Amino acid sequence: MTKDYYRTLGVDRSANANDIKKAYKKLAKKYHPDLNKNPQAEERFKEINEAASILADEKKRAQYDRFGTTAEGHGAGGAGFDFSDFGSDFGEIFERFFRGGFDFGQRGQRVARGADLETETEITLPEVASGAEKRVTLTKDEICDTCGGSGAKSPADIVTCPACGGSGMVRHTRRTPLGVFSTTSGCNACYGQGRAVKQKCERCAGRRVRSVTKTLLVRIPAGITDGSRVRLPGEGQPGSQPGFSGDLYLHVRVAPHEVFRRREDDLLCEIPLTFVQAALGDEIEIPTLDGKAKLSIPTGTQSHTVFKMKDKGLPHLGGHGRGSQLVRTVIQVPRHLSREQKEKLREFEKLDAEKPYASLLRKLRLV
Ligand SMILES: [Zn+2]
Ligand SMILES: [Zn+2]
Structure with a gap:
């Protein structure tokens, strides 16, 4: 039986790195053997750590989502992590799990991740038995190759955003009876990019992206069940920077068979x-x-x-x-x-x- 790491952590399959981190932190505190003397706590603690070690790692999570397993996911204990030094300070282990999991691009700018896309395919029972390769055609955006995704006619047309001075963030100050509060948020004029465009790229009309119809060859693993989804990392909509595309989720239907x-x-x-x-x-x-x-x-x-x-x-x-x-x-x-x-x-x-x-x-x- 495949382990359901999402259920172990009590998070939704669409949970982001932050949700996973929060869920892990809560459960790890509850079941840490130093804090919880229930004899089942240690076992539960190991399961939580195993689940977090997979779901907190982009690559392992993608592999797990696609195939229901990871290369090392079925091993005993914590999937390559050594928990012997796991003291009461959880900070360090979070760093190990979650390093690189946040969306900060170059120069600390906020990076918008592309939207996830969904589509579906149907396979036959014999294809479930053998595994299959399916062609999946979808329409999505791709970075405009004329402007390289800048949306500008020429590199000289890319200028510093006047609204935020290039930082991508704007500061708001509020006066309240309790004092002055200042908060920062992403710049809406440049979507946190810190750049503005003078003359727009003619090919994409400054949209940065173009709509394309793309056919992907997707490997469906043998034994997949009806209603499963295969995650194709990076095949969703493009993000504001390369490497931050969303994912494509392929829902797999298994057609009824006339005998079985x-x-x-x-x-x-x-x-x-x-x-x-x-x-x-x-x-x-x-x-x-x-x-x-x-x-x-x-x-x-x-x-x-x-x-x-x-x-x-x-x-x-x-x-x-x-x-x-x-x-x-x-x-x-x-x-x-x-x-x-x-x-x-x-x-x-x-x-x-x-x-x-x-x-x-x-x-x-x-x-
Ligand atoms: Zn363009
Ligand atoms: Zn700006």
Whole structure:
């Protein structure tokens, strides 16, 4: 079973680095073995640390979001972190987890991250079994290649923002009965960039970006479940600086299959059998996702008996091995019989000493 690191930290899948940091800080304080003497606290503390070590790391989080696992994510304890020196001061460990997680660009400017995009694709059950590569076409913005994203006609047209003097921040001062408060916020004139444009780029009309239709080849991991989403880091809308693009979330639908139903990583199917096959036993061929497979039906098989075929199910996502195929027999009673068939069945019936329902009548002393 894949660990749900988001649930471990009690954060939403869309949580940003700050949300994760806050959730981690709260839980780590609650479950730190020095502070919490409950015997389960240490285990919980390890889980929290493991979850934070993955989700706080951009690369590992992206890998986890896409594949439900990370290269080292399944290891015991804290995924490569040494917690032996984990004292009551949490500051340092936060720094290790969260270094680089904040959006500050060159010269300390505020950087706007591009918006995330969403789209969806449908795959078949055999594609779930093998993993798939899907072409996904979407329309999005890309940095204008004429102006390089500056929005200016020429480099000489890029000037210092007059509203903030190039700092990207503006200061507001408020007088209140308690004193003078001053706050700073991002400059709205330049969106915190500290630059203004005199003459606009003609290609993008100063928008800095152009709308493009792009086709991506996306690898869908084997074993993925219906409704999962694959995260493609950096494939969303561009940010205000290179490297700050949003992400693309690809929602994956698994199309219903005409024979198999899925239950976790097991495949369920029903196989109709004749009464004679069930009574005498038979060796039959049944469909699997890998082709045909032989299944032996023992004599006296009842309707709705389930046979388990190991390793014929779907691969476990991001792990080893696969589920089973569960085959349920359904004994079919013939609807139309020829005169000869009817005679044979009556003969057969005469050989049977007692009707099965007679035992019920006997139980209630009705015979
Ligand atoms: Zn342009
Ligand atoms: Zn400005």
